[in-house]
Amino acid sequence: MKVRxxxxxxxxxAISPLDRGLLYGEGLFxxxxxxxxxxxxxxxxxxxxxxxxxxxxxxxxxESLLRSEIACVAEGLPRAIVRxxxxxxxxxxxxxxxxxxxxxxIVCAWPAEPADPGPYRSGVRVRFCRLxxxxxxxxxxxxxxxxxxxxxxxxxxxxxxxxxxxxFDSSGALVAATAANVFIVxxxxxxxxxxxxxxxxxxxxxxxxxxxPVEVARIPRERLLAAExxxxxxxxxxxxxxxxVGRKRFRVxxxxxxxxxxxxxxxxxxxxxxxxxxx
Amino acid sequence: MKVRxxxxxxxxxAISPLDRGLLYGEGLFxxxxxxxxxxxxxxxxxxxxxxxxxxxxxxxxxESLLRSEIACVAEGLPRAIVRxxxxxxxxxxxxxxxxxxxxxxIVCAWPAEPADPGPYRSGVRVRFCRLxxxxxxxxxxxxxxxxxxxxxxxxxxxxxxxxxxxxFDSSGALVAATAANVFIVxxxxxxxxxxxxxxxxxxxxxxxxxxxPVEVARIPRERLLAAExxxxxxxxxxxxxxxxVGRKRFRVxxxxxxxxxxxxxxxxxxxxxxxxxxx
Numbered sequence: 440m441k442v443r444x445x446x447x448x449x450x451x452x453a454i455s456p457l458d459r460g461l462l463y464g465e466g467l468f469x470x471x472x473x474x475x476x477x478x479x480x481x482x483x484x485x486x487x488x489x490x491x492x493x494x495x496x497x498x499x500x501x502e503s504l505l506r507s508e509i510a511c512v513a514e515g516l517p518r519a520i521v522r523x524x525x526x527x528x529x530x531x532x533x534x535x536x537x538x539x540x541x542x543x544x545i546v547c548a549w550p551a552e553p554a555d556p557g558p559y560r561s562g563v564r565v566r567f568c569r570l571x572x573x574x575x576x577x578x579x580x581x582x583x584x585x586x587x588x589x590x591x592x593x594x595x596x597x598x599x600x601x602x603x604x605x606x607f608d609s610s611g612a613l614v615a616a617t618a619a620n621v622f623i624v625x626x627x628x629x630x631x632x633x634x635x636x637x638x639x640x641x642x643x644x645x646x647x648x649x650x651x652p653v654e655v656a657r658i659p660r661e662r663l664l665a666a667e668x669x670x671x672x673x674x675x676x677x678x679x680x681x682x683x684v685g686r687k688r689f690r691v692x693x694x695x696x697x698x699x700x701x702x703x704x705x706x707x708x709x710x711x712x713x714x715x716x717x718x
Numbered sequence: 719m720k721v722r723x724x725x726x727x728x729x730x731x732a733i734s735p736l737d738r739g740l741l742y743g744e745g746l747f748x749x750x751x752x753x754x755x756x757x758x759x760x761x762x763x764x765x766x767x768x769x770x771x772x773x774x775x776x777x778x779x780x781e782s783l784l785r786s787e788i789a790c791v792a793e794g795l796p797r798a799i800v801r802x803x804x805x806x807x808x809x810x811x812x813x814x815x816x817x818x819x820x821x822x823x824i825v826c827a828w829p830a831e832p833a834d835p836g837p838y839r840s841g842v843r844v845r846f847c848r849l850x851x852x853x854x855x856x857x858x859x860x861x862x863x864x865x866x867x868x869x870x871x872x873x874x875x876x877x878x879x880x881x882x883x884x885x886f887d888s889s890g891a892l893v894a895a896t897a898a899n900v901f902i903v904x905x906x907x908x909x910x911x912x913x914x915x916x917x918x919x920x921x922x923x924x925x926x927x928x929x930x931p932v933e934v935a936r937i938p939r940e941r942l943l944a945a946e947x948x949x950x951x952x953x954x955x956x957x958x959x960x961x962x963v964g965r966k967r968f969r970v971x972x973x974x975x976x977x978x979x980x981x982x983x984x985x986x987x988x989x990x991x992x993x994x995x996x997x
Contacts, residue, residue: 446735456732462747465865520812534872535865575867584740584742586814
């Protein structure tokens, strides 16, 4: 895997073991699909990163600097996954209460294969995770570096035919998949879970809320299973229909297809075109 | 601050930006007070690190290797704070579900000043934190790298006269301070909060439970405030009496002094001797 990166603008540099990103997971990240150095859904990524910096008290780098570093690491790659990581940085003192003047900025590119059209046509299978996401309102919505919950949840299954695991909060309400947001269709309307207690407010989710009538709703397990359609959204795969939750089957329906077409028109790299037999 | 460290045994080496410790906070740490390279309460630190590795699926390094690396970084320092960090390591693939073969091992030493006897004699002032610790039973007790809760809680106050902030869970039960465990004395008996939902099971806490009759109990705010004595424990400062919680004053009493003497006898570096006027 040929990975290219810049640390504070320096090619292939390394990280201090004293960086607060490493000591405490103090920091933020964005994972962005890029084509020839151009990030998809950039305004959504930038908005979330800025909000994360505000909440964690991390200095936000200049937008133009991040854009030029993304272009640099992803140059010549027709399709690349770029991760921006802003770490807390190296503080003068030890301990939770210390702060660094400037964050450490990592911009990293992984070359990506063209998207497989199969899952977009037929949908993917998902399962329920046992792990419940903890309530953490101060951190809800932002993409911070404390991701042990997602790591543990993703380890709950190994079957490669299962694409994702659905995560609920302690009250039994759906939050998200381990690395995607979730939408359901009910009476022809789009619904997605509220994320004020936990979860990450995804960029495709934000795009859809901006462009379609989406109801932010409480979705317990029964309501999910009674849905007409279900789909996942994330910043690397776009919108992917769900064809099964456990043993229960779902169809790839018209509302899912309409959302896919909308994203395809805005970001063709992120959302592959699928030949549709019907609508 | 002259900090010395080894990364996988290499002096002053750096960390890959692809390490899962940095990407997701996948990893563990121990903070240990050392004298001339000898760690205090080693068996407690080792036991917790081993339990953390078991729960996170990280390969535990050989005990002799860690001991020799601690001796190396802390050599010649009469008093040093050593931090062992085990990071998830660099995996071949991206994403939450990937795993690295071997963890990245960081052993780092900060020279420390002799302990100020003042707080041990007179006690320290503490406050209540607004932030509530989230329930995370899978991670409760172990010292993992997802520490944003502690970072945010420690930022709730700047007054240097306040030594610590007390943290409660969502049910209103006391868990710990931001970087210490808490004990209270009630009818002459020692009590400390249960840590099966959240919090870190400290090494001094484990030492005290092993050597004294300690009741692990649910301690709401009112029970804490009605205590006869309160003290904090951590691996760098040992046992420190609390003289005030907000405006409510507490005495440095006989049970606290007895616990301090016990730790002083076992680990004189960790628990400074205090001249006692009474008992």
